[in-house]
Amino acid sequence: MNLPPLAAIRVFEAAARHGNFTKAAEELGMTQAAVSYQIKLLEERVGSPLFLRLPRQVVLTEIGARLAPATTEAFEILRAAFATTRESADGILTIATIPTFAATWLVPRLGSFQMENPALAVRLKSGREMTDFVRQEADVGIRSGTKEWAGLVCHKLFQANFTPMLSPALAASIGGVKTPADLLKLPILDPSDPWWNIWFSLVGIEKPALRGDLRNRLGDQHLEGRAVLAGQGVGILTPFFFQPELQQGQLIQPFDIVGSSEHAYWLVYPEARRNVPKIRAFRDWMLGQLGEATA
Amino acid sequence: MNLPPLAAIRVFEAAARHGNFTKAAEELGMTQAAVSYQIKLLEERVGSPLFLRLPRQVVLTEIGARLAPATTEAFEILRAAFATTRESADGILTIATIPTFAATWLVPRLGSFQMENPALAVRLKSGREMTDFVRQEADVGIRSGTKEWAGLVCHKLFQANFTPMLSPALAASIGGVKTPADLLKLPILDPSDPWWNIWFSLVGIEKPALRGDLRNRLGDQHLEGRAVLAGQGVGILTPFFFQPELQQGQLIQPFDIVGSSEHAYWLVYPEARRNVPKIRAFRDWMLGQLGEATA
DNA sequence: ATGATTCATAAGTACCCCTTATGGATCATA
DNA sequence: TATGATCCATAAGGGGTACTTATGAATCAT
Known part of the structure; x- marks a missing residue:
């Protein structure tokens, strides 16, 4: 028929x-x-x-x-x-994000976004795989990478810096961390992380002898951060993610020297949808938040 | 929206x-x-x-x-x-027809059409106005006129002949009708009908003195036929419509001479719908019926 | 590694659908 | 009765959408 x-x-x-x-x-x-x-x-x-x-x-x-x-x-x-x-x-904003970013930065601030956009519901999809807007349902993505991607609007959020961090208690256990070499006395969480070699090289120590179990690969900086907070060892972390803990003294960053990876974190979304209201709202809010934080 | x-x-x-x-x-x-x-x-x-x-x-x-x-x-x-x-x-055939035709010819035969087309329901709309397929709901129409109409397929059914008719009782009342002049002794139903002058002229009588009330205008040949059957007077009717009554002797046609009007009766339907199945079915049946009747 | 399957994309074209313009018919009003 | 308003039908013509064809990319199966 x-x-x-x-x-x-x-x-x-x-x-x-x-x-x-x-x-x-x-x-x-x-x-x-x-x-x-x-x-x-x-x-x-x-x-x-x-x-x-x-x-x-x-x-x-x-x-x-x-x-x-x-x-x-x-x-x-x-x-x-x-x-x-x-x-x-229009009413549901789906954010595909790296778990670390979600846990340490995004979730604590979502309340502010909700206040500004009461009509918008937010749905988080955190996962390790890179957001693929063709194969996954997402409005915006937060991903890390070295350069921009074709077909996507890319806002650089911050560079993926890294530096050793530890808990005050752990530092006190060896009478405080004065020099980079002091860190070698302490257990290192995930010594296999290539960032260690880069950082120690920056402070003049090549091929450091790192104490710690090579099997300790938590795989996620957020989890590693929790372990560091619990005093289980020294981690090499991105300061950006742990600003509150650093300010409140729960975490110590003994040295100002930070390693700089070529990776950065990005907010991305399809070019074709750059003018969708909810996407504009999120972008504006997010860039505003970052602007305030750095200002 | x-x-x-x-x-x-x-x-x-x-x-x-x-x-x-x-x-x-x-x-x-x-x-x-x-x-x-x-x-x-x-x-x-x-x-x-x-x-x-x-x-x-x-x-x-x-x-x-x-x-x-x-x-x-x-x-x-x-x-x-x-x-x-x-x-x-497809299942309902609507016929817009002249009342006389409906009553004298169509209705008595519809049973035959139903037998041939059990899936079709028939709906009659009889009225004096000419069927207008744009303003009325009808599949086919039966109308009288002198020529064909643009935009319509027109099948000529028969010519609108006419000749005087009366009931046997009425004829007997004057000892039978032998000559046309005998009719002048009897009451004439609707003497104003122009057909009378035409017919009498055919038999050599100009300006006949018709007895009868000028106000008797039944307006419909079918009704006039009922009045004739009841012996109320002489009517000038179309033989085609009264074949059964003539055959059964309820009605007498005293003379073979028939007047011929330029009007004819037609079966019509829109050209655009000539191939609609139910219309084809009705046309075929109707032309078949007429063919049998004349053969 | 090759072919099959599935969807995306570019280029080109056919034709549908809409607009414009006009006419016919009816109704209202002077 | 004439004139204008309203409503629909129709013809002509152009623009643009929605196809088809052809090709590519990615995946899966053999």
Whole structure:
């Protein structure tokens, strides 16, 4: 069963509702001639007249009258579906983010975003894989990398610096950390991390003898940070992620020297959607937050 | 609230149902590229992706999944509506006919048509006004006129002949009708009918002195025929309409001479619908009936 | 490694659909 | 009765959408 042309059905629906071709044309934003044309088309397809042409008015035929309510109902369903879709699509912001960033920076600040955008619901998808906007449902992504990506708008959030950190208790256990070499007395969380060699090289120590279990690979800087906070060892972390803990003294950054990786963290989203309101709102909020923090 | 392009919605519905652009394209009779194009169009209109493009398959996104059932439902409604419409339109034959023809010829024979076309229901609309297929709901019309009409297929049914008729009792009341002049002794139903002058002229009598009340204008040959049958007077009638009564002797046609009007009775229907099955069926049956009657 | 399958994209074209313009018919008003 | 307003039908013509074709990329199977 093939439906008649949908454009014709739509015109018929409006014309039946108004009982007037001219008014239907106005509603649909087209000319009266176009309505007349489409109705005629539909009548030929259906095989019988749908309207009786009375002087200065049109009236549904029996068949037209039977058809009209069904078409109206169908279009109501479509209108409702697409209306709520638009709302829900506009009302839910899905952020695909690196777990560390989510836990240390984003989640604590989401309250502020919600305050500014009470109509927006936020959904987080944190995962290690790089956000692929074609294969995953996400509005914006937070990822790390060395350069920008084609097809995406990329806002550089911060550089992935790193420096050793430890808990005050652990530092006290050896009478405080005065020189980089002091760190070698303490257990190192994840000694396999290449950042260690880079950092020690910066302070003049090549091939440091790191104490610690090579199997300690928590795999995620956020988890490593929790271990450091618990005093389980020294970690090499990105200061940006642990600003509150550093300020409150729960964590110590013994040296100002930071290593600089070529990686940076980025906020990204498809170029085609750069003007979607919820995406603009999130971008503006996020860049604002970073601006305040650095200012 | 403006709906996205309906063509795109239709494609989306099929694609969602199949979960496969290629299959949807087959169902819709178009190429896979066209499906891809329409889905992309719809996604841009909606403002968010509707499918996730996974390797060798597509999967509905959350928004797509919410949209899909509604679209399917809407199209089901439309499909059902137009399917039953087609059936019902095909199943009811509406005949707009002159009352006389309906009463004297058509109705007595409709049983035969029903036997041949058990699936067709017949609806009669008898009225004096000429059938206007634009302003009235009718599939075929029976009308009288002098020539064919533009835009309509016209089958000439018979010429509107006329000749005096009366009941046997009335004829006996004056010892039988032997010559046309005998008729002048009897009351004439509707002496104002112009057919009288024409007929008497044919038999050599100019300006006949007709007895009868000028106000007797029944207006319809069928009603006049009933009055003649009741013996109320002489009528000038079309033999075609009263064949059964003539054969059974309820009515007498005293003279073979018939007047011939330029009017004829026609079966007509819009040219554009000449091949609609129910119309073909009726035309074939009707012409067949007339052929038998004259043969 | 090769072919099959699936979707995306670019280019080009056909034709549908709409607009413009006009006419016919009816109704209202002077 | 004439004149204007309203409403729909129709013809002509152009623009643009929505196809098709062709090709590419990615994945999966053999």
